Amino acid sequence: MSTTTGYEYKPKSNAGRIANFVDTRVGMSGVVKEFGRKIFPDHWSFMFGEVALYSFVVLLISGTFLTFWFNPSTAAVTYDGSYVPMKGTEMSVAFASTLDISFDIRGGLLIRQIHHWAALMFMLAICIHMLRVFFTGAFRRPRELNWVVGCVLFVTGIMAGFTGYSLPDDVLSGNGLRIVDGIMVAVPLVGTYLSLFFFGGEFPGEHIISRLYSLHIMIIPAVLLLCVGLHMFMVVLHKHTQYPGPGRTNNNVVGFPVGPVYAAKAGGFFFIVFGIIAFLASTFTINAIWNYGPYDPSPVQAGTQPDWYVGFGDGALRLWPGVWPWSWEWQFGGTWVLNVLLPFALAGVLMGFLFTWPWIERWVTKDNRVHNILDRPRNAPFRTGAGVAGIIYYSVLMIAASSDLIATHFHVSLNDVAYVLRALFFLGPILGFEITRRICLSLQRKDRELVLHGIETGQVVQLPHGEFIEVHKPLDEYRRYKLVSFDSPDVIPARPNAKGKVTMLEKARGTLSKLFFTDRVLPVTPTELEEAHHEHNEAQRVEGASFDSPEVKG
Numbered sequence: 001m002s003t004t005t006g007y008e009y010k011p012k013s014n015a016g017r018i019a020n021f022v023d024t025r026v027g028m029s030g031v032v033k034e035f036g037r038k039i040f041p042d043h044w045s046f047m048f049g050e051v052a053l054y055s056f057v058v059l060l061i062s063g064t065f066l067t068f069w070f071n072p073s074t075a076a077v078t079y080d081g082s083y084v085p086m087k088g089t090e091m092s093v094a095f096a097s098t099l100d101i102s103f104d105i106r107g108g109l110l111i112r113q114i115h116h117w118a119a120l121m122f123m124l125a126i127c128i129h130m131l132r133v134f135f136t137g138a139f140r141r142p143r144e145l146n147w148v149v150g151c152v153l154f155v156t157g158i159m160a161g162f163t164g165y166s167l168p169d170d171v172l173s174g175n176g177l178r179i180v181d182g183i184m185v186a187v188p189l190v191g192t193y194l195s196l197f198f199f200g201g202e203f204p205g206e207h208i209i210s211r212l213y214s215l216h217i218m219i220i221p222a223v224l225l226l227c228v229g230l231h232m233f234m235v236v237l238h239k240h241t242q243y244p245g246p247g248r249t250n251n252n253v254v255g256f257p258v259g260p261v262y263a264a265k266a267g268g269f270f271f272i273v274f275g276i277i278a279f280l281a282s283t284f285t286i287n288a289i290w291n292y293g294p295y296d297p298s299p300v301q302a303g304t305q306p307d308w309y310v311g312f313g314d315g316a317l318r319l320w321p322g323v324w325p326w327s328w329e330w331q332f333g334g335t336w337v338l339n340v341l342l343p344f345a346l347a348g349v350l351m352g353f354l355f356t357w358p359w360i361e362r363w364v365t366k367d368n369r370v371h372n373i374l375d376r377p378r379n380a381p382f383r384t385g386a387g388v389a390g391i392i393y394y395s396v397l398m399i400a401a402s403s404d405l406i407a408t409h410f411h412v413s414l415n416d417v418a419y420v421l422r423a424l425f426f427l428g429p430i431l432g433f434e435i436t437r438r439i440c441l442s443l444q445r446k447d448r449e450l451v452l453h454g455i456e457t458g459q460v461v462q463l464p465h466g467e468f469i470e471v472h473k474p475l476d477e478y479r480r481y482k483l484v485s486f487d488s489p490d491v492i493p494a495r496p497n498a499k500g501k502v503t504m505l506e507k508a509r510g511t512l513s514k515l516f517f518t519d520r521v522l523p524v525t526p527t528e529l530e531e532a533h534h535e536h537n538e539a540q541r542v543e544g545a546s547f548d549s550p551e552v553k554g
Contacts, residue, residue, distance in 0.1 A: 041242045052125035054273040062115040071097040072213035091294035098168040113281035123309045136374040138241045144358040146234040153227045163216040174295030186340035244485040315400030316343035379486035381440035382516040388436040389429035396425045444521035447483040451524045452532040484524045491517045
């Protein structure tokens, strides 16, 4: 490394010479040094993003191993492997190679299990991480685009799961592909062409497994890697959010630097995540394709469900009534099959709100400030209620994908299960929203009471004139700051634009603002806090009771 004095640093070791050579050509030392100084908050809720990242690494490593042995061909062969119950069975090369990986390749079944459990862990961690971001308001300016990247990660993860469990060409994957074919041909005007292009002919086609294989090992992982890279870049660029506390501001992140503290902790946490995935893979069997058998499109089979994160689409199809007018087919430039299109429109509504929520909330509240301090969910009743409503909406659709198994296992009518789930689909989100909002407001009132009057100690003292009082312990500075440092949005009525006209869109925004923010709890102001403490201390002084007095301490 040259300096202005002409001195060139020459490392003594070979490793140092190589590192110096690379650095002088690439110039990465400055980037590494800058990244190593970044502060990451030390809070358990931030760990779910790390779980998703480490699960993704396990996915890549295990998937690379599987690509060496899997053959994505639909050519017919007669099985002659180690699994005796299927000897002599005609099946595709893809199914046969999956059986070979499971029973003939040393460690193959374990790697298959690790790959599948890592996929489930990856999607679960993404969902929990996104819920944490949503309920704490971490998606607000300047992190709206990072939220969109997270949503793209979630959708791409669904696509990765679908293409992955479709590859073995077993009964489960065949049923899933059959549903996809039905959805494609239901698209007006271009549906038939989409199906022919995707499957390479009439279902099940001759090239579908090889096309799914290309998507699963190349295109989708590339998109996932791009999204992960963009997400990490924006995390470093915008810095981490953090929870409120004394001395914490929008520019002051409390935590540990990447190097060496956080890097060491993250390395250990990776092996913990990998150990849990390996334990699940070696203990609990998942996707036992030898129990399903190779796919045969001629019979109708039941009892197979997709992975939980893909089930909402299947559930929407099952919940939709199959009678007129819900199943009406509209002839307009082609056949519009409404009992397929409209259920997926319901799932599309959820995804639409998911992607656009940062701008919806900003539009309703007219809040364009930069936010680096997180909200407590109870301090944002409108957002928390909406999040719970979305969870119920998604969960009902997901549960509906297993309606047949619920009916058979609990010995109830399949129609009754459908009726109950349909009622929950409409009433559940509304009730969930209102109940959650009222709980949040009640918790805010409780916090306000604690700040003004302190904690009930359960210790009762008798004053000289005979009166009995309970002594309240004041909150410490950290907890008091935590309970009072939040914003309570006020109703912002519809306002005229520059031309003095109140538009219909602005009227709708004003109505939403009134609907969600009429009931609110104001945070304790410094004046109220000072008055409460003054009255408390004055009462203790006049009445002769103090929290520090011997009779109270005992």
